[in-house]
Each structure stands twice: as C-alpha cells, then as structure tokens.
Amino acid sequence: MEKHSLDSFIEINQKIYDKRSVLLHEPVFSGNEKTYLNDVIDSTYVSYAGKYVDQFEKKIATFTGAKYAVSTVNGTAALHAALLTLGVMQGDEVITQSLTFVATVNAIKYCGADPIFLDVDEDTMGLSPDHLRHFLETNTIKVNGRVINKLSNNPISCIMPMHTFGIPARITELCSIAQDFDLPLLEDSAEALGSRSNGKHLGRYGKLGVLSFNSNKIITTGGGGMIITDDENAYLKLMHITKTGKVSHKYEFLHDEIGYNYRLPNLNACVGVAQLERLDEILALKKDLAVFWSGFFAPLGIKLKNGGKNDLINNWLIAIQLRSHQERSHFLDYTNDAGVSTRPIWTLMSDLPMFKNAISDNLLTSRHLADTIVNIPSGVPRNRLTR
Numbered sequence: 001m002e003k004h005s006l007d008s009f010i011e012i013n014q015k016i017y018d019k020r021s022v023l024l025h026e027p028v029f030s031g032n033e034k035t036y037l038n039d040v041i042d043s044t045y046v047s048y049a050g051k052y053v054d055q056f057e058k059k060i061a062t063f064t065g066a067k068y069a070v071s072t073v074n075g076t077a078a079l080h081a082a083l084l085t086l087g088v089m090q091g092d093e094v095i096t097q098s099l100t101f102v103a104t105v106n107a108i109k110y111c112g113a114d115p116i117f118l119d120v121d122e123d124t125m126g127l128s129p130d131h132l133r134h135f136l137e138t139n140t141i142k143v144n145g146r147v148i149n150k151l152s153n154n155p156i157s158c159i160m161p162m163h164t165f166g167i168p169a170r171i172t173e174l175c176s177i178a179q180d181f182d183l184p185l186l187e188d189s190a191e192a193l194g195s196r197s198n199g200k201h202l203g204r205y206g207k208l209g210v211l212s213f214n215s216n217k218i219i220t221t222g223g224g225g226m227i228i229t230d231d232e233n234a235y236l237k238l239m240h241i242t243k244t245g246k247v248s249h250k251y252e253f254l255h256d257e258i259g260y261n262y263r264l265p266n267l268n269a270c271v272g273v274a275q276l277e278r279l280d281e282i283l284a285l286k287k288d289l290a291v292f293w294s295g296f297f298a299p300l301g302i303k304l305k306n307g308g309k310n311d312l313i314n315n316w317l318i319a320i321q322l323r324s325h326q327e328r329s330h331f332l333d334y335t336n337d338a339g340v341s342t343r344p345i346w347t348l349m350s351d352l353p354m355f356k357n358a359i360s361d362n363l364l365t366s367r368h369l370a371d372t373i374v375n376i377p378s379g380v381p382r383n384r385l386t387r
C-alpha cells in the first residue's frame with residue numbers, strides 16, 4: 001500500500017472513532033449494564049445462582065435457535081467442558097486447525113489429548129473438508145468402533161473446526177465427513193455470535209458449539225462463555241460437570257465425578273443480558289463498517305475476507321489480505337506507529353513450542369494466510385449507537 005493510502009486509512013479511522021488512538025475492538029456499555037449490575041449487587045446473588053444467568057442462557061438459546069445453552073466462566077472453559085462431554089480422554093487425538101487462537105488447542109491439552117493440525121480453506125480460513133477427508137481416509141482405520149490414527153496408534157475422538165473471525169467454515173461438508181467416520185464434531189464458534197450459514201446459527205451444526213464473551217468479542221460479559229446444543233444428555237452432563245459434579249440434594253454434599261467450578265457468575269451474566277438487548281444494532285453497525293472498508297480497499301486491489309454467498313457473517317474482526325509478508329509488516333508497523341491498532345492473524349499453533357511436535361498436514365494455505373492476513377479496527381463506533 002502506498003503512503004497516501006495508508007495515511008488516509010489512519011485518518012478515516014480517527015474520524016470514525018473520534019479519537020487519535022484507535023483500539024482494535026473496544027466494547028461499548030451504554031445500555032442497561034449498570035442498572036442490571038446494581039440489581040445483582042442489591043440482590044446479593046453475585047455468583048452462579050441468580051436470575052440473570054438463566055435469562056442470559058435462555059436469550060442465547062433463543063437467538064441461536066439452540067434447545068439448550070450452558071454458560072461458563074469463559075470460552076476456554078466452555079471448550080474444555082464441551083470436549084469432556086464428548087468423551088475426549090487422556091491419550092486421544094482431536095483434529096483441529098493450526099490457524100486458530102491458542103485456546104482451541106489448550107482446551108484439547110487440558111483433556112490430556114493431543115491436537116492434529118490440518119489445513120484451512122483459503123476463502124473461509126476454517127478447517128478444509130478436503131484436507132479432513134483426505135487425512136481420515138489415508139491415515140485412519142476403524143478398530144472396535146474407534147477411529148485409530150495409524151501414524152500414532154491413538155484414537156481420534158473429535159473434530160473441532162473453528163470459524164475464523166466469525167466467517168463460517170464449510171460446516172455442512174465438515175459435518176457430513178464427521179458423520180461418515182462416526183466422529184462427534186465440536187464447533188469453536190467463539191468468534192461467531194451472529195454468524196449463520198444457510199440461515200442456521202454457527203455452533204448448531206456440530207453436536208456442541210462454543211461461544212465466548214471475552215471483552216474483545218462481539219458482545220462481552222467481562223469474561224464468559226457458553227455451550228449450545230440440541231442434545232439433552234449433553235446438556236445434563238454439561239450442567240453437572242460445570243457445577244463441581246454435585247449430585248442434587250436438599251443439603252448433602254455429594255459429588256460423583258471430578259467436576260469444575262466453571263459456571264458464569266450472575267454478576268457477569270447481567271452484563272450479557274444488557275449487551276444482548278443491542279446485539280442486532282451492533283451487528284448492523286458492524287456490517288456498515290465492513291461495507292465501507294470493502295469499498296475503501298477494493299480500488300487498492302485489497303480484498304476483505306467475507307465468506308460465501310449463503311453466509312451471514314457477524315464482521316467480528318474485519319480481515320484484509322495483503323499481497324506479501326513484507327506488505328503486511330509494513331502495514332502493521334505504519335498503522336500501529338500512528339496509534340491505529342491493527343493486528344496480524346495468529347502465529348500457527350504448529351509453530352508454538354508446546355505444539356510443535358503435533359501431527360499436521362502440509363498447512364500451505366494456513367502459512368500463506370498467516371503471512372498475509374491482518375485485522376483492522378472493527379469495534380462499533382460509539383457515536384453511531386442510538387444510545
């Protein structure tokens with residue numbers, strides 16, 4: 001990008017957000033957040049028992065169309081509880097993508113399992129069905145009903161795609177491959193609240209789907225996560241293990257398995273309820289922003305990543321693809337030096353010291369994307385909100 005274009009990118013950002021220093025994705029709290037927080041404090045129900053926890057779960061279930069929703073302290077805990085619920089155990093392997101945020105893979109390791117990193121598609125930046133099918137057909141055999149990885153002799157017990165920046169992976173194809181191999185699919189849809197493929201909300205294609213409400217996500221509860229599902233047994237199991245594995249009883253302390261203290265506190269949930277009241281408005285403003293930047297970058301020969309024609313994307317973090325690693329680094333240096341936060345996509349998980357010995361395929365597309373994708377400021381401009 002030429003200096004002139006970079007300067008105008010910076011100026012426009014400063015104008016949109018009405019400040020010199022622009023963050024990548026600032027949360028906005030101008031609705032009922034403070035009112036509900038006061039209500040929670042007055043009620044003294046600040047931990048996981050409380051009416052806002054139930055309300056938040058019901059509202060997320062309604063919004064996504066899921067039968068059940070279980071809230072957790074954060075998205076990572078939600079992923080961990082989801083993997084345990086699907087039966088992922090010590091010594092198992094879970095297929096995921098190398099191009100993801102570290103939490104996806106940490107959750108696999110918390111179960112004592114190991115990741116297998118497969119490549120992503122160039123357009124969606126999500127797990128590639130072609131690579132998935134090829135890997136499973138080439139490297140696995142079925143033994144006593146389990147899918148065994150011939151490269152390691154370990155069972156593969158789950159497939160976990162991630163919807164990068166809220167752009168749907170080829171989820172229908174991924175689900176049909178999972179079905180062919182009789183493997184459960186868990187969607188890391190932490191970035192995808194508000195995104196749909198063929199009208200169905202992401203996180204609802206797999207047996208379980210996970211959302212995050214960290215402060216940089218599309219709506220926030222400070223820290224928070226949610227698991228959505230239509231499966232009643234999975235729901236009951238999730239409720240059990242996220243509440244210390246306690247057997248329900250009037251007064252006795254009985255716990256029948258190792259559980260976790262993973263439930264979302266009421267104090268956080270009430271912020272989520274307030275944020276959800278404005279989700280539609282937030283999504284609409286983010287769409288405007290994406291349309292604007294698409295128009296800005298098009299004449300420069302730079303494209304926004306924005307999914308397929310049957311996708312409705314939430315525009316969580318707007319991503320542009322530069323032409324080379326060099327152009328990307330120059331863009332990042334120039335804009336950040338001027339106080340406008342832009343960020344590269346993640347370092348590949350397979351390049352991190354903890355995961356460098358994991359099995360992976362060639363990851364050519366993942367590498368290319370890691371070299372060229374950057375995110376630009378994508379928060380909702382405060383002055384555009386109706387209140």
Ligand SMILES: *Cc1c(COP(=O)(O)O)cnc(C)c1O
Pocket residue numbers: 074075076077100101103104162188190191212213214223224225
């Ligand atoms: C944010 C995120 C998570 C984890 O969420 P936290 O709430 O921060 O624990 C997991 N996976 C992906 C892809 C994310 O972006």
